[in-house]
Amino acid sequence: MFSFSFKNRIAFNYIVSGSFLIAVVFVFIYSVVKYSVNNHINEEIQEELNKHLNDISTDSNDTYLIQVDQWRAREHNSISVNPVFVEFYDNHKEIIDKSPNLKNSNIQLLNNVNNKFIDTKLNSIPIRQIQTPIINKGKIVGYLVVAMSLEDFQIVLILKNILLITFPLILILLFLIARFFAGKSIKPVQTIIETSSQITKDNLKTRIPLPFNKDELYVLSENINHLLDRVENAIDREKQFTSDASHELRTPLAVIKGTLEVLIRKPRNQQEYEERIQFCVSEVDRLNHMVDQLLLLARFENQKQNIKKETIYLNALILDNLIRFSDKIDNKKIKIITSFNDDYYINSDNYLISIIFSNLISNAIKYSNNETDLTIKLFEDNNSILFSLSDKGMGIAATDIDKIFTSFFRSDVVNHSEIKGTGLGLSIVKRLCDLLKIEITLTSEINKGTTFILRFPEVNLK
Template identity: 60%
Template structure:
């Protein structure tokens, strides 16, 4: 099939459908006119038949025309204007009288036993005629036949002209409709051209351009709005990617620069063994920090770029929380913190054990990191309105109101300049937020500066056992 433009393709499909419809309509018109013309001729024949029955004398021997002047009427004498042909035959089909306009010709006779139709077409000297044959009976006995016919030349002329007119009109109408349809379709898809032109202007460096929405809220409006929403998501994703890349490169450069600077200072002159050990241990701690940062970056990138194949398994939250606090036993001991576990009952959820463990570990790590020495960390597990909730509360430095909206951003650390002694990458809560979105867990933060922070996890109701 030829490659058409979208506008021509729609117009073409419209014309194909219209052509079928018009052909059906023209066919119905032609058949209706033909039936009307034939019905008119048959009515004239029926009228003539009734008239002739009143003007013939029927006896047991046969029948005859009473008034011979009937043959002098114009329609029985000429062939030009509405000629009516009449023929009388006996029971054997032998003609014994006829109208003068038949001259030397005869109408076709059909034997009655052949089942003669009331009206049928025949030819008279190459002239097409409509003919009817009527039995003449006397006391239930057929004594002869009356055959009446009318010329179909005028009718065929009308039908022929109509046929030619319809055949000539058909392509003309289709051509006009094609041009009209093409024009209308062109106007209708004008917003599509706008979409194409606008889309061509959009590049990775120019993502703020948006498609102008049409006035009518139709399918094209929905398409334009959907594309605009898609562009919004792409723009936000690219902004996040640029910010993430910038922050990641900065966070990685800092410890590497520190390690490089330390090593350069170390090799400038001979030093004591203790000083070597001190600087090497410092570099090792920085390398560990870089390793942790890389691991967290890879973990966050994995969840940002693809949806994890989440496992659904039965998770006992009580045991998972106890295992999580046990992993931080050394840090708990160093800070001399007290862990208060407040569990109502054993609580099971259907979720991914490993991902939930990462969420709880990051939250627990932050709670200990920002807690003061000899403070309390309270872990609650409870059911509220058929929703399982887990809260972890510390008595640490807290989060200011202006920082609450930024706390889940990658590399953001609240009050980091005021607490240089607290080390971290600022990726923990970003990972927590992303995993909560994957697992449909609602996370809320309640915090007061210098008083502490509470993080509440609400697990999906449908996953509660």
């Protein structure tokens, strides 16, 4: 099997289909010309046959007479480009008379082929003849043979040779033309190949130039560029995530190591040991919580989690999460205000929705001031269910709102170092909202509080 380039394959496939069409056209032309020439010769021979039959008369002795004078006169007065040969035979198949143009030659009288057109030869010249019996009173009294040269038919043979010669020449010419235009058509593919060969893990900025015509190659180039955008963004996120994760994990490990080194430098009393060990335990818990969140975030990074849809009673799910954080709520003396206008149900993944509520409520409690209100609302708007969570805490600076869903980002951490966290909670919330097609928005004002709003899609309504 020959290995053709893509350009040659296009040209070859075009030629295969084109050759069939050209062959059909050539056969049709040849057949029409052949049929026309054959009919023309046959009609002329038949016409001559009828004329000469009219020149024959029969006497009382059943002998037919040829009106030679009329025949000769007609032959001299008519112009014939293609000569007609005529011979008369008696009932014994002996020649009685013939046309002068035969001279010393004779047309062969054949057996059992009366009234049929037969191709024979006269002195090596191809002719077509027809013979008919001359009948008088039911008896054959002679034969009339009319023939005509097949020189006109040579046109058909010449045409056949021309078509056979030109057919491969046309195919070769069409192949070269098709190959030329195929090369121009797939030039954007060559550009894609050259550009993609320049793209490496260290060079993801290069993009494929879009073709001028918005055809399939334009769509292909555009999709490849979008793919490169996603790959670049994913690699950038991976690099940033790896950098941030290593930094965040290194900090508590360094604190634990430093604390333990201080403990072993000199003997301590039991209370000091207990305080330092308890501090290390809290750092281990913080580290364990961070690892759990990192694993959870990685789990949904590529959105490969299988969503298990079921009917969720939002009112009960929110109250369950509030009970989980009841101790923290009581410690900060936060007043919970719930506003549920009705019972609200959605079709979604109960586990993932619970994680979203848990992280949002945990964040709201963490950043709320003591003895303030935390308001939770469920309501319907434009055929969608909305969840609203408002706290009266420190708020988020306007410059940080766009970064709040970035992994490990914590707003104003310097001025609020007493608030512990990993900066992963809201990143997980955003990832799950994207996965479940939930729209999440927030508004915030420094020292006044923050409001998160979730809009569940209409298709999730029960």
